[in-house]
Amino acid sequence: MAKRLKAAERRASILAVAKVLFADKGYHGVAVDEIASRLGVSPAVLYHHFPSKEALYGEVLDTLAAQRESYVDAALQSPDDFGSVLLRMTLVFASSVARDPDYLKMEMLSTLEGAQVARQFFESHWKSFSDYIEYSMRELSQQNAVSQINPRTAGLMFQGMVREALYAKCILHSSRYQSTHLPDLITQLVGLFLNAIQYKE
Amino acid sequence: MAKRLKAAERRASILAVAKVLFADKGYHGVAVDEIASRLGVSPAVLYHHFPSKEALYGEVLDTLAAQRESYVDAALQSPDDFGSVLLRMTLVFASSVARDPDYLKMEMLSTLEGAQVARQFFESHWKSFSDYIEYSMRELSQQNAVSQINPRTAGLMFQGMVREALYAKCILHSSRYQSTHLPDLITQLVGLFLNAIQYKE
């Protein structure tokens, strides 16, 4: 018999294992039995804690959402110029993804797999980023601190390059970018982005 | 009984249907029966043309690879300055993705699902892009046409922003970018990128 855990602990352990498996192979790619056997537990145990596989999947998603740090707020607490704030919040975000890459992977997987729930979740994750960029750029363009550039397009660019970096480093572990560490890479990218929108402090 | 097709036609029709389904829900998300019923055909038919579900999946991937246009070659045929060539080839690439978005979606899905085959396939797809950028930037930096920027990082940035744009427009059909048409969006992004690397003609 497996070690006896209290309900809350068992619940948490199920969520933990489910997260890495779902992140690895997606919803359909993981069998309930596989989760159970990884826990050293019979599949029936899962049904003491979650009504169904789908519900478990949903809770994993929720857990991820809850763990997410509000990097925007954090970065805004000590006000600074646009470039510094952007760099700071991107670094916080990146390190949180690096600490728990399953986050990003599951996000992308569930969106692609077309879970209705996931899409909203997915978009909201990045939305605060794009919103901040859009908002700041509109403000800066009034002060003529950035040239006439579509803020929405700039937001897309930023989101794309950050996601690509995190994807390449944290999920694919691509050898192409092995030599540069994530914070350096992010710093370079943010620098490039500021060039792109022709931002001058 | 379903309409009788010649072997080659049937084969093609299976591949066509399989492509959109696999692109939609991933390998595990699609049942053989579902493919068959979409074709209005019994599942056994699939096994007259493909030895297994996995083999079918593999052939879909191959088909996609074959259809891919060699946008790099195309763009290089009429030589021009870096910015123009880059824009031209990106537009060709984007329109090929727009014409057949399943391409990109399946690419991403199969990489995330961890198909061994897919990863190589996936990387090679974008590699020619990054390679071109890296190569050109090294050349340009010798002529001091771009500032001292890590070409590899720039390649990552470019790849990320292009992928994000294609993903948002062609797969998610995100309402956020509804107002801008894909070619315009791409043109803006390439412009931003040239700013980023401080490229002057």
Added chain:
DNA sequence: ATTAAGTTAATAAACGTTTACTTAGTTAAC
């Protein structure tokens, strides 16, 4: 002794795949 936590064993449904059979088309002999 009760209750919470876990097990074993079973379920029905869905899965990929195979088998045995039928029908439509094509070809060659008469």
Added chain:
DNA sequence: GTTAACTAAGTAAACGTTTATTAACTTAAT
């Protein structure tokens, strides 16, 4: 030109597995 023989394309049903899920029973902790 018919018709008989053969091939190609498709079907229906069942295979054995795996899947998610449930029920009835057992064990440990308070």
